[in-house]
Amino acid sequence: MTNPIRVALVDPPRQLRHTGVVKIRPEGTVVPTEKAAAVPSSSVADGDTRTAIVRLLLESGTTTASSIGERLGLSAAGVRRHLDALIEAGDAQAKSAAAWQQEGRGRPAKRYQLTAAGRAKLEHTYDDLASAAMRALREIGGDDAVHTFARRRIDTILAGVAPATTDDADDVEAAAERVADALSRAGYATTTTQVRGPLGGVQICQHHCPVSHVAEEFPELCEAEQEAMAEVLGTHVQRLATIVNGDCACTTHVPAHSPRRDPSASKRSVSQ
The missing domain is CATH 3.30.1380 (Muramoyl-pentapeptide Carboxypeptidase; domain 2)
Structure with a gap:
């Protein structure tokens, strides 16, 4: 007789594809590589992009999808898909920007940050x-x-x-x-x-x-x-x-x- 496992095993969030490869320069600037077109999209490690986004959220406290996209060389729409997956997993949350955080005209962009659960999943010592x-x-x-x-x-x-x-x-x-x-x-x-x-x-x-x-x-x-x-x-x-x-x-x-x-x-x- 085998008893059911007593701890819920949660499947990792579904990884979303992107079509570019990114490279981090020594000074921390991120730009698309020139060889991106030659790399099949199926070989791109989506988990690396997700990890890079989580790292930026950790370092920035709160930031926008467009800001993340600029630093990673990705479109804001592509970044939002990853952010939506993080939110669905409970690892991130979106908050309305304060008036002083407004950049340019139009509706204030949403700002994203890690949740306590998201921080708990990070490596520690x-x-x-x-x-x-x-x-x-x-x-x-x-x-x-x-x-x-x-x-x-x-x-x-x-x-x-x-x-x-x-x-x-x-x-x-x-x-x-x-x-x-x-x-x-x-x-x-x-x-x-x-x-x-x-x-x-x-x-x-x-x-x-x-x-x-x-x-x-x-x-x-x-x-x-x-x-x-x-x-x-x-x-x-x-x-x-x-x-x-x-x-x-x-x-x-x-x-x-x-x-x-x-x-x-x-x-x-x-x-x-």
């Missing part, structure tokens, strides 16, 4: 900051401090998850689903799959890991997850695959029948 903090923690407190932090982190994520109370397969599977729910709420996009055959049991599949880049340097994060799962499920669990090792998901196998663990033993070792 949180992973670098987290890794630096973990290195400092190891220098100050040693390996035990890193392990303690990793356990407290996963224990917070799984706090409130009712553990399995028996070694009955249905009880363990239900507990695995509760673990998957908690992990999904923490951004791990987790599902459970019932396994038949000699192995038997259930597999917990984390299709995303929000700390994978940090875990490459600090495997204690993965080790703590496995320990905490075993305690909640009351049985031995085995990691079959991990995103850190290049697999498409972190897969943890929970056998159908296995000697029950004493969860208090690990918790006592962490607190000491």
